[in-house]
Amino acid sequence: MTLQKTGHNFTKLAFKPLQTNLFNIVLVSFFLTMGCANLYSQDISKKTTAITPKKQVDTSSLAINKDKSSISALKKETDTLPKKDTIKPKKAFLDGKVKYKADQYAKIDQKKKLITLYDKAELYYQDVELKAGIIVMDYEKNEVYAGRIKDSTGKYTQYPNFKQGTNEVQPDSIRFNFKTKKALIWNSRSEQGEFRIKAAITKKENDSVYFLKGARFTTSTNVDNPEYYFQTNKVKFIPGKKVITGLTNLVIADVPTPIALPFAYFPLSKETNISGIILPSYNDSNTRGFSLQNGGYYFALSDNYDLTILGDYYTNGSYGMRFESSYAKRYAFRGNLNFRYENLITSERGYPDYAKQKIYNIQWSHARDSKANPNSSFSASVNLGSSKYFQQSINQANIGSNLNNTLSSSISYSKTFETVPQVRMSLSATHSQNTQTEVINMTLPTLQLSVDRIYPFVGKDGLKKGFFKNINLQYNLNGRNTITTTDSLFFKPQMFKDAQLGVQHSIPLSTNFKLFKYFSASTSLNYEEVWYAKTIERSYDADQSAVIDKTVSGFDAFRTYSFSSSVGTTIYGTFNFGEDKKIKSIRHVMRPSVSYGYTPSFEKYYDTYASDATGTITKQYSRFEGGIFGAPGLTNSNTLGFDLSNTFEAKMTDKDSTKVEAKKVMLLNNLNLSTSYNLDADGVTTLAWSPVRVSGGTQLFANKMNVNFGATLDPYAIDNSGTRIATFNINNGGSLFRMTSANMTLNYSISSGKNDKKDKNSQSERNGGREDDLFGKNTIVNNGSKSQFDGSEEQGTDKISEFFKSKLPWDMTFAYSLTYGNTNRENEIIGNSIMISANADLTPKWKLGVSTGYDFVQNGVTYTQLRFERDLLSWRMDFNWTPFGTNANWGFFIGIKSGVLSDIKWDKRSTNTSR
Incomplete structure (x- = not known):
């Protein structure tokens, strides 16, 4: 039985990473011993049904008869009996393969049941990775020990590095039990999120709970000599989730400060969206007293949007609220929404400098991803509110907004209809606010509709060449509802009563063609029709002794047309100075153009009114004056326009002698001249040249x-x-x-x-x-x-x-x-x-x-x-x-x-x- 016990022990340790020459010799001896001894055992199988007994064979009759066939049957029957060991083997202490290596040696001590790895030792088992100067594994106690070693100068090197899953610890030494998963760690160093933790003694209870003694927490990159840290003696540490400590003291430059807490809680969640309290800041003001500012709560509502609520409070009664939300959806849209409100009280009631006012600001930014729908888009950029918000806000010093005199907003939606011809539609709302005059101009909304160009005379080949085939027409619609108001009337009934509505239709008919080979010419005829919902009736009011305009509600329209054409060309000129010169040449490009425009007089849309009480002095006016798209012209417009654009570019020898080609240098990106001449000018009341x-x-x-x-x-x-x-x-x-x-x-x-x-x-x-x-x-x-x-600055010296x-x-x-x-x-x-x-x-x-x-x-x-x-x-x-x-x-x-x-x-x- 002694041989059998020894054999079973070796059976438990028969895995490849433990094979050595000594082990192979012992293993061969074991099998030779087993071959010399006849040892049988049988396990009693646990079955619910009875086993039918086999018929006993009389061996004496077999001897007398010497029936060969009966003997063969007996041999076959006895050979079918199962042969099982009556001693149940113990389960191996390791559930998987162990891999290890070391530079100097890997030694196995069979008596002490130890495996020793020395110098750059490494051990891998399941999700455990262990590297150290020395590793000792006790395979009887199922424990492993790792520590540092000394170099030739007596300095400690090759500190252990213990990694299990995503948790990594760098201690001076460590003991770990493979079965219980418990560990004892000395002078551990680990990272959890932005924290770096060092503890004198760490006890690993299981995969999710650690207990630390004599620990320090810091965000410094040098955990052994940090510029600051939080010192505590008792810590419960849950990796990836939280750290709970006892009495915690802030230490700066190894000097304890009076800042201490009876307990502390540090979140370590790897999630990016976590709800939590935002601590306020303290401040004081000569006019509003003491205050707490920017305190509130952050709501991580989902992966797609969040909400931050912040508030300010002053002891004189002033307060402020801010709501900030960001949202995004991949390949769809992203944006943010901010609302700020402040109730400001200056000084105290009863004092001459007492004042109270309410200011607010709304900002919204939205952008839609083009991948969401290539045929439509939606965007928003809103910045509106009290004109004096950025000048008077008690919470921020926004220099760009403070020095700027205008707030503007725009919300737009556009869609393209895949028809023939193609139709494009856009709907937008705009806002412009002068922070000095507090005047607000808004369009709620603007509708624009355009039908793609139609070429009625193009041939079956689809070529648009020449004057006739290039003739095209288009339809454009522009509808607006404009509102002009002030801060005091913003979103009040009077604001909407003063709204002006107008719709402009235009049908341009145009063509372009080449003229004398070197000239590009274009001509167009434009028809416009304007609809208004309000017009004016001007007259002299004797009671007020003034000329007044009476608003007339109801549909009215006017129609105009105009003609224009232009001819232009491009002229190139080069001035060569020689290949041996630093400036080899200068190239001058001129683009002159001449345009002509004619708009007739539409006097039929004009009426007269008396400008004084006698009625003898009359003046002309149009009932469409003050409309969104203006009024038709009273006089002819018959003008010639002249434009000239220039660019100057030089070729210079490159400073790099290895380059053969000359370097191009732009001398003047553009030099433009423009003027016009009025062909109908009489030289007295109107001047010809502009x-x-x-x-x-x-x-x-x-x-x-x-x-x-x-x-x-x-x-x-x-x-x-x-x-x-x-x-x-x-x-x-x-x-x-x-x-x-x-x-x-x-x-x-x-x-x-x-x-x-x-x-x-x-x-x-x-x-x-x-x-x-x-x-x-x-x-x-x-x-x-x-x-x-x-953030890229080096932290060392x-x-x-x-x-x-x-x-x-x-x-x-x-x-x-x-x-x-x-x-x-x-x-x-x-x-x-x-x-x-x-x-x-x-x-x-x-x-x-x-x-x-x-x-x-x-x-x-x-x-x-x-x-x-x-x-x-x-x-x-x-x-x-x-x-x-x-x-x-x-x-x-x-x-x-x-x-x-x-x-x-x-x-x-x-x-x-x-x-």
Whole structure:
């Protein structure tokens, strides 16, 4: 039985990863021993039915008769009996294969039941991966131990790395039981989401629960020497879900702070959408008292949409509410909706500076994916509300919106009907609001319908060539309902009473053709019909002693027609300077065109009214005046138009000597001149020539500087009152043209090459601001501001050591504007200002930014903002300061970068006195 027991032990350990020479020798000895001994055993099968006994065979009769056939039958019967071991084997302690390796050696100790792996040892079993300097597996106790080893200098190396599923731990040493899945870990280091955790002792209870002793939590990349951490002694840790701790203390630079909590809860869910409380920030104001701002709740309603509710409250009674929601559906649509409302109370009731007002703002952005339906689209960009919202809001300093004078919105839907001919339909609503005058213009809605071009004379071959075959007609419909109101009447009954409705129908008939081979000609005849729901009746009211307009409700219409044609060509000219010159040639492209337009007088739509009490003085008017699409013209329009566009391009020798072909450089992108001549002008009441408009633009310095300019040149002189007279300026002692206005703008953006791409501030750009920081960066009170660091900065000290060997990253945006006015001989500079925005790295961890400018006409500094930011590894600190002006304010922020701990911050900002 001794041999049998030994044999069974080896049977349990017979898996390939444990095979060695010693094991093979013992295994062969085992089988040889089994061959020499006749050991039989039989297990009693557990059956529910009785087994029919077989008939006993008399062996004595078999011996006497010596019947060979009977002996054969007996042998066959006895051979069919099952042979089973009566001793039930034990189940192997491992359920799968174990793979392991080591650089120096892998040793098996049969007496102690140990397998030892040394130097770069690795062990793989099911979902467990273990790497360490030394691994010892006790296959009798079903345990494995892993630890570090010392190198030749006595320093510990090859720290264990234990990974089970998605959980990874990097301790000093670890003990793990394969059966119970329990583990004991010393000085473990692990990552869970944005957290990095280190604990003196960790007890793994099962796959989902860990208990930690002497633990620290941080978001720093250096878990052994972090710049800050949360120290606690008792921790229950559930990977991927949460961390619950006992008494927790914040430690900064290994110095305990007085900030402590009796217990703490840290969520570690890997889900992106999790509902939760948003902690408010504290602030104080001289005019509104103490406050809590930006506190609320985030609702993760689904994977497609969410909702954030935020609120502000001041002790003097002021409060604010904000609802923000984002939604998206892949290959369908995406958008966001924001609603802000503030009830502002200044000072206290009874004081002379007491004031109370309600302001609000609605923003909606929606975009539909073209893949959803290629034949239809829907989009929305809404920004409306109180005109003074961005100037008076107590929660944000939106520079782009504050300096902008207009809020605008647009909602549109379009659909294409696949008919023959094709029909396109669009329905839109627009809104434009002047924040200074508080005047609001809206179209609710605008309907546009167009039928694709029809070529009635095209042949069966489908070729549209020549004057006759190119004749085409089209139908367009434009219907509008416009409303003009103010902030005080917005969405009140009076707003809709003043609405104006109109529908415009147009049928253009046109064709184009070649003329004398080098000229392109086109001609068109346009018919228009306009419908109105309201007209006016003008008369003199003796009671009021004034001319009044009476609104007449009811359908009315007028019809007009016009004719136009144009001829144009393209002329190319090249000036060659020689192949050996730096500038090899200059190419000049001119595109001149002449157009003619004629619109007859529609005097039949005009009536007369008495302009005084006597009735002797009469004037003409049209009952369609003030309509959406205007009124028909009273006089003929018979004009010739002249346009000339130019481009200049040069071929230059490339600085790169390896390139054979010359480099093309654009000298002037466009230089346009345009004017017109009135053929019906009498030279007294009407002047023949209109002013010449000159405009142009180009790009310089590798397309980094945009230059645009324009000027208006009037050929006629003016009298002492500033009225144009029928005398050319050159005949009045002046030059050929009198420059009445001119303007020039320069925009230049340069950088050191590392910060070429700017981050767009969508909120500022959406509200009419610039996408760059020329007007400064926007801030939300008590909610921090976007970091100037892009997240790619190195966290170690290597970058600092390279600082003095490399150039400082920087970028600069430069804008200059000059406007000249001389309409009435004032001959003065109306506008002359410069604006500069620059950002630079003082050190790899310090950033400096400034936005400022100067107005040379008003002799004053324009909006100025100074920005400082310090990268504190896991923390961030910034300071924004607007030193003077109506928007003067400052703000200081320091907080943890991690989104999980974003509420751990200190944010202090001044209250804008103008609000």
